[in-house]
Structure formats: structure tokens, C-alpha cells
Amino acid sequence: xxxxxxxxxxxxxxxxxxxxxxxxxxxxxxxxxxxxxxxxxxxxxxxxxxxxxxxxxxxxxxxxxxxxxxxxxxxxxxxxxxxxxxxxxxxxxxxxxxxxxxxxxxxxxxxxxxxxxxxxxxxxxxxxxxxxxxxxxxxxxxxxxxxxxxxxxxxxxxxxxxxxxxxxxxxxxxxxxxxxxxxxxxxxxxxxxxxxxxxxxxxxxxxxxxxxxxxxxxxxxxxxxxxxxxxx
Ligand SMILES: C[S@@+](CC[C@H](N)C(=O)[O-])C[C@H]1O[C@@H](n2cnc3c(N)ncnc32)[C@H](O)[C@@H]1O
Numbered sequence: 329x330x331x332x333x334x335x336x337x338x339x340x341x342x343x344x345x346x347x348x349x350x351x352x353x354x355x356x357x358x359x360x361x362x363x364x365x366x367x368x369x370x371x372x373x374x375x376x377x378x379x380x381x382x383x384x385x386x387x388x389x390x391x392x393x394x395x396x397x398x399x400x401x402x403x404x405x406x407x408x409x410x411x412x413x414x415x416x417x418x419x420x421x422x423x424x425x426x427x428x429x430x431x432x433x434x435x436x437x438x439x440x441x442x443x444x445x446x447x448x449x450x451x452x453x454x455x456x457x458x459x460x461x462x463x464x465x466x467x468x469x470x471x472x473x474x475x476x477x478x479x480x481x482x483x484x485x486x487x488x489x490x491x492x493x494x495x496x497x498x499x500x501x502x503x504x505x506x507x508x509x510x511x512x513x514x515x516x517x518x519x520x521x522x523x524x525x526x527x528x529x530x531x532x533x534x535x536x537x538x539x540x541x542x543x544x545x546x547x548x549x550x551x552x553x554x555x556x557x558x559x560x
Contacts, residue, residue: 330354331384341376341403348521349465356461356518356525360433362386366457368424368431370394370415370448371438375403381435382407392428394421394438416444418451425455432457440469442476445485453526454509462526489524493517500534 332350335343360367365388367381372393382391393403393410404410409428413420415438425431434452436445445464453462469475470484477484496514498505515529 329383331380334380334383338376338380340379342374343376343380344373345377346466346522349523352463352518352520352523352525356463356527357385357433360385360389360461362388363432364388365390365432366429367391367433368394368428368435368452370434370436372397372400372403372410373437375400377437378403378408378410379405390428392424392431394424396439414444415439416447418447421448421451425452430455430457430460432460434460434462436462436464437466440466440475442470442484446483446488449485449488453528454513456528458513458528458530460528462528463523464525465523467524468522485524489517489519492526 329337331354332347335345335350361384363385365385367385367389369378369381369391372378372395375393378391378393382389387407389407391408393400393408394415395410395412396414398412400410401412411420411424411427413423415421415436431452434456436448438444438448449462449464456462464485467485470477470486471479477486480487492510492514494501494505495508495510496517498507498511512531513528514526515532516525516527518525518527
């Protein structure tokens with residue numbers, strides 16, 4: 329059953345999601361189905377989303393819920409563990425990684441306060457599996473003052489993402505920006521309405537290649553193109 333259908337049919341613990349998130353989840357999470365992964369959900373709500381992820385991703389994954397409300401401990405069950413603490417407490421986050429191992433997937437659906445979202449991301453992203461996926465949702469709050477948001481306001485996760493786009497491209501920026509650990513460990517930043525997904529991945533060799541027999545590119549030299557020029 330697809331995730332959307334599963335969500336619609338839910339009669340168990342309540343799940344709170346926007347409908348346009350489901351294609352995004354399926355696009356970025358489907359390759360993890362039936363794999364022995366660690367899934368960290370920040371913000372458990374009523375516990376229904378942890379159960380939905382378990383149904384979707386299958387019997388081999390472990391699910392860790394993190395929430396500030398002690399009653400969320402009640403959501404523990406088969407494959408599901410919950411730890412109580414603040415998502416902005418980096419020592420607490422380190423304790424979760426020490427206990428459960430490096431996460432393959434992180435979904436931040438917690439406080440949605442911009443300072444928390446940025447702190448949690450800055451601390452956890454580099455500690456994920458090298459092929460991990462980090463998804464932040466409800467990012468409309470990046471435009472809402474009560475969450476520390478505002479259009480082009482410094483300190484929001486949307487502004488952070490804009491800077492990360494520059495970092496992602498740093499190695500071909502002709503010295504404008506020094507490549508960082510983020511540059512070397514990130515394959516993609518996908519920006520959707522209210523959601524940002526960051527995909528970690530091993531760096532791929534980059535070569536600018538010219539193939540074909542027409543002359544247009546000959547008048548427009550591309551760095552490194554010579555190495556790949558086919559012989560006449
Ligand atoms: C939107 S609800 C999560 C909904 C749930 N993931 C779902 O899909 O149904 C947000 C949750 O984040 C928790 N939360 C709020 N501030 C937090 C913080 N600073 N650290 C950890 N959890 C927090 C709340 O207690 C609440 O359970």
C-alpha cells in the first residue's frame with residue numbers, strides 16, 4: 329500500500345500531515361523500504377506518524393521518536409523507541425546517536441522554531457549515514473514571526489538552505505567559496521513547498537565532457553573539456 333493510502337486509512341493514533349508532503353516522502357524514502365535502517369523522527373505528536381513510518385518502511389527498520397513531552401513515551405512499541413528531550417539540546421542528540429547508531433533518515437517535525445530547526449540540523453546532519461536523507465517539514469514557519477521566521481530574515485532554515493546551495497556548488501565556484509565538509513558529503517538539496525530535503529552521498533567525480541561532431545562548443549571553451557575531446 330502506498331503511503332498516501334495508508335495515511336487515509338489510518339484509524340489508529342492520530343497523524344498530522346499536509347497532503348502535498350506525501351509525494352515528497354515517497355520520492356525520498358521509497359529506496360529505504362525493507363532495509364535495516366535507523367529512522368529518527370523529531371516531534372512525535374500523537375504517535376501515529378511513527379506507526380505510519382513503520383508500516384511503510386517495513387520490519388527491519390528501527391524507529392526512534394524524539395519529543396519534549398514525557399507522555400510520548402507511551403508511543404513505544406515493536407521497532408519503536410521514544411526518548412524525551414529538547415531537539416535543541418545537542419548533548420541529548422548525541423546521546424540518541426550513541427544509543428541507536430547513526431540515522432539513515434531524519435524527519436524534523438518538532439518545534440518548527442527556526443533556531444531549533446537550524447541547531448538540530450547543524451548538529452545532526454554531519455553525523456548521519458553517508459547516504460542519509462534529512463527532511464525538514466512545515467517550513468512555512470520560516471516565514472512566520474512567531475516561529476522566528478520572516479521573509480529573507482537571517483536565521484531561518486530557508487535562509488540557511490540558500491547558503492547551503494552555495495556550499496553545494498563551492499567546488500566549481502572558481503574560488504568564490506571554499507569547499508566544505510557539506511560540499512564533499514552532499515549530493516542534493518531538494519526544495520519543495522514547506523519542505524527541504526538534503527541527500528547525503530559520496531562525492532562523484534566531475535568532468536565536463538564534450539562529445540559529438542559540431543563546432544559550436546569549439547568557440548566556447550569549457551574548463552577541462554580538452555581531456556574528453558574525441559579524436560577526429
Ligand atoms: C507537529 S507535532 C508532530 C506531529 C507528528 N510528527 C505527526 O506527523 O503526526 C510537533 C511535536 O514536536 C514536539 N516538540 C515541540 N517542541 C519540541 C522541542 N523543542 N524538542 C522536541 N520536541 C518538540 C511537540 O511536543 C509535538 O509532539
